[in-house]
Amino acid sequence: MSWALLRIEFVVCAWIIVLLLGDLLVPPPRKASLWKLALAGAVACGVVLGLTPIEWIGHRFQDMFVLDRFALYFKSLSLLTVGLVIIMTRHLTASGRPSTRLRLAQDDPQQALSVKTEARLEGSLPHPGAFYMLLFTALLGMLVLASVQDLLLLFIGLELLTFSLYIMAAYLKTEPQAIEAGMKYLILGSVSAGFLVYGISLLYGFAGDTSFRVLQAAIAKGPVPWTAQAGLLLIVAALGFKVAMFPFHLWVPDVYQGAPTPVVALLSVGSKIAGVAAMLRVLFGVFMPLEGLWADVLAGLAAATMLYGNLGAIPQTNIKRLLGYSSIGHAGYLMMGISTASSAGAQAVGFYALAYLLSNSAVFLVIASAASAVGGDSLEAYNGLSRRSPLLAAVLFVGLLSLAGVPPLAGFVGKLLVLLATMDSGRLWLVMIGALNVVVSLYYYLMVIRRAYLLAPSSSQPIVLDGLTRLTLLALCAAILIIGVVQQPFLEQVGLALRP
């Protein structure tokens, strides 16, 4: 039975091979439909996850891996993210698109010019099979991180995720921006991996083992030397890189601007949530007794992260770059919840992660669907979106306002819970900063909404969406609204997962 605990991970591994074979066997013209295979894989994983027997919950595999409610919750979030990312890639691999483009180009010579430049900028995803394979290795990393009970496994999970993202960030390898994005991410990511390994080795020197159980016992037993404390802070720094915490956030804006939109969605949602899960595992699971050491550090960094992200977003002119800064701001809120070192804080972080996933994915799905039609990622391209596609504009409206934390949307409840937990932990100054950041973030989100609703469009061509995208957009919108209004059942589930 112990191996069976890993069966979701096995399914993902199997699907990596299926995708590899699929890429080999499917003839090139039909490769664009590989997304269906990938989506089927995500659904299969979801089914396996949903069928996890209750009596397995709480079982461990060799002190390395645990399948508890916490793990299941974050695994479902990761799976959901990957499923949404696959739907976003449709627009980049779908075979229907070039012909639409051609038809457009024939209609209007000026349009043809802009389409041509856009094609160079946006580009479709080459080698979809390889892309989906990388997506699934990243998923594997995230799934492992949710269950981690050993520092070495933490390293493996994190690197699985990060390595896949290195390649995916530079996936459009003929474009200078993408190469810059990949390079920046690679260099800073490697530095943070160095931090992680160094931290692990210091902790190994302290406890004589890398498993969480032994570490817990060692911390409970005796004085913790400064080397081990330094090791802990190094690990926090490495995870801080994943969630884009100040001052480890420097890669974010450039990578967000250069990488393909679905990859950015994965980075900003999946990678962040996996990093938060790992942080909760390490800090809450093992280092709770040393709360005095890390809680204040995290609180200070959370404040700096929020301020940097939200203030930095104001002057941006590229929507992906803007969302990059905004995602730094959200990392600040997540850190704020973790810095409470309380179970209420953990619950708040869990809820916030769910709300953030839905809202941010909704916004990225809009960007991915609109990019080719509006011609690029500049904010100006979104002028008058509501006349060209009321649905896209409405989802953008709901998603951005949910990110800003406006009732009755999910993001509001997440922010409220985080602020409440922080107030409970006695940091009034942090609550003040968090609350004022709501105002700052509302400003730049409204500036995007202003373009979509207030300004006149440059072209009146309606944007046509396919059925699946339409359905997903509506489902995300409905989920954001439902979670924002009927919070109790979701709060209960999150509480079960995150309040032991």
Next chain:
Amino acid sequence: MRQSHPHLVRRIAVTATGLSLVAAVWAVMTYDRARGGYQHELLVPWMTDLGINWHLGMDGISATLALLHALCAFAGVLISYAIKDRVKEYYLFYLLLISGVFGVFLSLDLFFFYFFYEMAVIPMYPLIGIWGSDTREQGVVRFTKEYAAIKLTIYLTAGAVLALVGILWLYVGTGASTFDIVSLERQFAVTPVPANLQRAIFPLLAIGFGFIVPLWPFHSWSPIGHAAAPSAVSMLHAGVLMKLGAYALIRIAMNLLPVGAQTWLPVLAALCVMNIIYGGFVAMAQKDLKFIIGYSSSSHMGYVILGLACLTTLGLNGAVLLMFAHGIMTALAFALVGHVYDQCHTRYLPDLGGLAHQMPFIGACGVMAAMASSGLPGFANFVAELFVFVGGWDRYRVQTICAVFGVVITSVYMLRFVRGTFFGPVKPVYAHVHDAVSPFARLPYVLLALVLLGVGCWPAPLVRLVDSGARPLIQRVAPQEVGRLAGQR
């Protein structure tokens, strides 16, 4: 629903607000004034872990304000027939705004109070940004509507989050384990909130809600916002939205933090004099009609704050009555300014004049609004202002004298407004403009003016309704005041 059916959309909006007006009137009629307290309650546990309940109900104060809101919303939807562009979206946001404001007046739970409060603020952005108008002075744009919209939204949200911090602090600091206002009242009656905590939280709530009142010096969003908004939105905005702040001060800050109120209300009373005098003088200097009404609104809200700062039954009654009277009056004023702007395409006072010839009906309404605003007997405002002045006399004598002087300033700029717009020589440029002719177009004006006159001539029922809410509140918050007054009698 398609954009091509604007009539259907309009009809749905009229039906919805009409029904809510009927419901509000019904709720007020069936409210048992003798019993007082919260009535028509609805309680559904919502987030049980945090003690959040879906708790709706009304006492005399919220019943009065809900009625005001229902009247303004109904009139506003009728006035909105002037909107011709993107009708469906307009009504979507407008109805969202209306439901948010209803939610605030009826919530008896701090969480939902904030929930609806913020929900009422956000639709203002698209409403002003899309359907609003730039403020021009001699043809030059002074403020764009986008600037007005973002300024308003950011100011109000900043106020809201400050108040939210105050609410969270109250919740955590007292270990309350519930957001339910009624439960909190009971709990605080047994174990009062520590005095220092009250004194620390009260300014957060007062400034936070003061943003929307708008209390001087946080008022600068308001005239710009009023001026840029389409007239139906200005009506709701000046008529009702500003009252949210004062209502929140009463329902949350004063009700739950009596010691904090005792300490800080004199400061509010001093600030509100700035509202009255400064707002009045600035209104005198304005040349844009909407700016005149906008500054006059922030000036009048000064009286409301003065009334509630008294912490006496009389003063609080006056404050709530004035909220009602001023809401109706200002809605009427914005509606007719909107009509003038629609017809003449300018709101610049020096360009207007003699319009009473072309639009006698609107002109008559303008005169009524001006008289009501100046507090002439016979209009509801007179009764309310009298209450405030008498209530304030004992405690804030200097402030009350200033406030009475404010009435003079009001009559100066309101008469100027009426004279400059409706009287004087007829200008040939406006030969073609029309009055509100059809009974349907006149309905909102008639409705609002009748309510103003009706309450002014026979205020007793409304006063008793307000009193049934204000008296227990003052008894709870400032029992010594009630005792003192009783002794005097």
